[in-house]
């Protein structure tokens with residue numbers, strides 16, 4: 015299997031190269047040259063995430079040096095569950111796909127852990143230590159730090175905007191130490207991203223460090239995200255012989271892209287519906303045909319505050335004609351008042367507590383049912399509500415903290431404050 019750039023199909027690399035490079039040399043995103051043709055029966059006898067992962071990802075790694083070690087990679091990456099939890103009090107069949115049982119309680123743990131497992135093999139025997147730079151608006155930095163913490167072949171530098179993430183997110187970014195350096199930047203997320211981009215272009219830093227990134231456009235983060243859609247849809251298929259329809263809280267479109275790839279690879283997945291917050295770039299595009307990226311707007315579902323979702327480039331590579339695209343995905347925008355109302359109502363009516371991101375999906379489910387859709391629907395729960403206690407608890411009261419989060423919350427915070435300049439970052443990395 016080769017990976018091609020979305021901008022130029024003559025750029026062809028192996029899976030290891032696509033993971034190591036992150037972004038294609040022409041600025042495009044790597045996509046698999048073809049998708050495998052599975053049937054639900056291809057997975058007969060397989061019920062656990064690591065087993066399904068190995069079968070599903072094998073064709074994507076065919077011919078690559080990683081393929082011999084895929085089993086071990088999948089066991090390392092998929093070491094926590096992704097349960098499909100029915101919501102029996104709902105009026106129309108629906109379940110929550112809980113993706114928040116990993117070390118930092120958000121779905122990004124799946125991608126970060128798989129990426130770390132692949133990179134540790136790709137880097138084996140490398141002469142220099144790798145330095146991974148991550149700019150984060152909240153969830154990515156914690157997942158990457160957790161996945162790469164204490165690995166002897168790599169250092170991690172996490173940059174986050176001081177004061178602009180939730181208190182518990184800040185704790186998850188700064189509780190690591192050892193090979194993880196956490197920088198609380200006096201600036202915005204855009205400043206953090208700019209500093210990382212400048213670092214990659216800086217000759218002095220590039221000679222003192224071998225730099226890499228772990229951002230969400232890396233194909234090594236998308237492939238593992240197909241796996242929980244495969245497992246959930248297979249469970250549903252085996253029980254009912256019908257397709258599961260997914261509602262996916264969406265920001266940069268990485269999670270939903272993986273679902274669409276899984277469907278195209280033959281998994282029994284029906285509709286894929288995107289729920290965005292007030293950052294409406296995707297729903298507006300699907301209704302007008304005009305792609306109009308804009309600057310992001312701050313909402314309660316902050317991990318989805320994306321005005322220019324980069325994975326749309328991959329979606330359009332898969333569905334080049336607009337009519338094909340709109341036949342295969344749809345999208346709805348949900349505002350902050352609706353997020354709050356949904357958290358309240360589903361706590362009262364369903365006895366279930368959503369995080370603010372997942373609540374966008376729950377609101378879209380209500381709209382689909384009101385339009386007469388019979389489902390059955392699966393709402394993707396992207397983070398644990400306890401991670402966003404500052405928003406959720408005033409609405410529903412105390413939310414129990416899962417043990418993995420409690421452990422991180424008990425650790426001391428180790429971070430360095432940083433001015434928002436490349437010079438400051440250079441000094442901090444060299445020290």
Ligand SMILES: *Cc1c(COP(=O)(O)O)cnc(C)c1O
Nearest residue numbers: 153265266267268269317396397
């Ligand atoms: C990152 C994130 C999202 C958005 O996922 P994309 O892949 O960027 O669309 C949604 N919810 C949570 C909790 C996240 O951390």
